Amino acid sequence: MSRHLGILGGGQLGRMLALSARELGLEVTIIDPGKAPPAAAVAAHIHSEYGDQEALERIAQSDALTFEFENVPEQATRILEQKLPVAPPPRALKVSQDRLVEKNQLNQLGIETAAFCEIQSEADVLLALNELGPVLLKTRTLGYDGKGQALVRDASAAAAAFASLKGAAAIAEGLVPFDRELSSVATRARNGELAFYDLTENHHKAGILRRSFAPAPNISKSLIAQAQDITEKLLVELDYVGTLAIEFFQVGQRLIVNEFAPRVHNSGHWTIEGAETSQFENHVRAVMGFPLGSTEHLGHSVMINLIGSIPPAQDVLAFRGAHLHDYSKDPRPGRKVGHITIRRDSEEEARAVAAELEELIRSHEKGIQPSSET
Numbered sequence: 001m002s003r004h005l006g007i008l009g010g011g012q013l014g015r016m017l018a019l020s021a022r023e024l025g026l027e028v029t030i031i032d033p034g035k036a037p038p039a040a041a042v043a044a045h046i047h048s049e050y051g052d053q054e055a056l057e058r059i060a061q062s063d064a065l066t067f068e069f070e071n072v073p074e075q076a077t078r079i080l081e082q083k084l085p086v087a088p089p090p091r092a093l094k095v096s097q098d099r100l101v102e103k104n105q106l107n108q109l110g111i112e113t114a115a116f117c118e119i120q121s122e123a124d125v126l127l128a129l130n131e132l133g134p135v136l137l138k139t140r141t142l143g144y145d146g147k148g149q150a151l152v153r154d155a156s157a158a159a160a161a162f163a164s165l166k167g168a169a170a171i172a173e174g175l176v177p178f179d180r181e182l183s184s185v186a187t188r189a190r191n192g193e194l195a196f197y198d199l200t201e202n203h204h205k206a207g208i209l210r211r212s213f214a215p216a217p218n219i220s221k222s223l224i225a226q227a228q229d230i231t232e233k234l235l236v237e238l239d240y241v242g243t244l245a246i247e248f249f250q251v252g253q254r255l256i257v258n259e260f261a262p263r264v265h266n267s268g269h270w271t272i273e274g275a276e277t278s279q280f281e282n283h284v285r286a287v288m289g290f291p292l293g294s295t296e297h298l299g300h301s302v303m304i305n306l307i308g309s310i311p312p313a314q315d316v317l318a319f320r321g322a323h324l325h326d327y328s329k330d331p332r333p334g335r336k337v338g339h340i341t342i343r344r345d346s347e348e349e350a351r352a353v354a355a356e357l358e359e360l361i362r363s364h365e366k367g368i369q370p371s372s373e374t
């Protein structure tokens, strides 16, 4: 039986993956260039860059390997693939690393995305404005939590927005007039077995996920069918193994894909308490070649991201149904440092508790940053 899981990356996703793996009795080793990344508290830590040959040789002693974010070098996964099972497949990583390649791949599969243009010059921005109206410029690579993006409303803003890219390759996307944002989290096993979680409704502020509601309310059969169809097409095309997340824009009864992540996802954190098997456990099961667990939801969950700092555990845990996840990261403005999941049997109760907790978080934030925006 496989006993040892290697993970490239040791952030909070790596930590939650490692915790799930440990529950299954597995040993876990991570590579992370940080000195004390969140996962190092629960896994053996190889402190090095991802491309370091000696580090790769050490982690190749594992029985299977995965990664926890999409900016690990594809080359490292290609090298490791020669020595042990690597999941998700390096190709999924490569496609998701570049917004242009990702959108072309989706469109080739007949999956709708925002309209987009490649941007190589300021003139391209003007052409994009003509063709698409106001656009979001996004760097093709390395963007996350809304970083590397600039909204361009008209030609007068084009020069400054192009300059803000600092020479990085970019795309321009037309603005999608969405009714709401949803995401689909699903896991595919080595034998092709599929497991879908309920769709999640996500609220962002300044490009960062703030809240998730699961299962998303008011989901029609058509939305479920579209989400599963799109997810399955992508999983099969990529010959995928592991958990994958797709971010959608809902426009009327239609789903448009924003982007996908070849990994466990922030909008699936609610599954730790709110589903029979979490996205982390199912990812580990898939990567290790085990059968998948049930994705059935248990009541209703609201997930609140803690950004910048964490209110006292004493206060958070006084709320019924509240589960605090503290990633042990240094507090810093704009940084995801933890989350709270409120799980209750009824949607009304989960939302009511979440609303009260929001008050606590707001007053805590005001207390530590009197001049911060509201």
Ligand SMILES: Nc1ncnc2c1ncn2[C@@H]1O[C@H](COP(=O)(O)OP(=O)(O)O)[C@@H](O)[C@H]1O
Pocket (backbone or CB within 6 Å): 114, 136, 143, 144, 145, 146, 147, 173, 174, 175, 176, 177, 181, 204, 207, 208, 247, 258, 259
């Ligand atoms: N084309 C678009 N139209 C409207 N809103 C968008 C568009 N692209 C991104 N957004 C908003 O910005 C958020 C972050 O953008 P996203 O492309 O998902 O970047 P990241 O990789 O940083 O998550 C999205 O969740 C959505 O709220």
Ligand SMILES: [Mg+2]
Pocket (backbone or CB within 6 Å): 247, 259
């Ligand atoms: Mg996103």
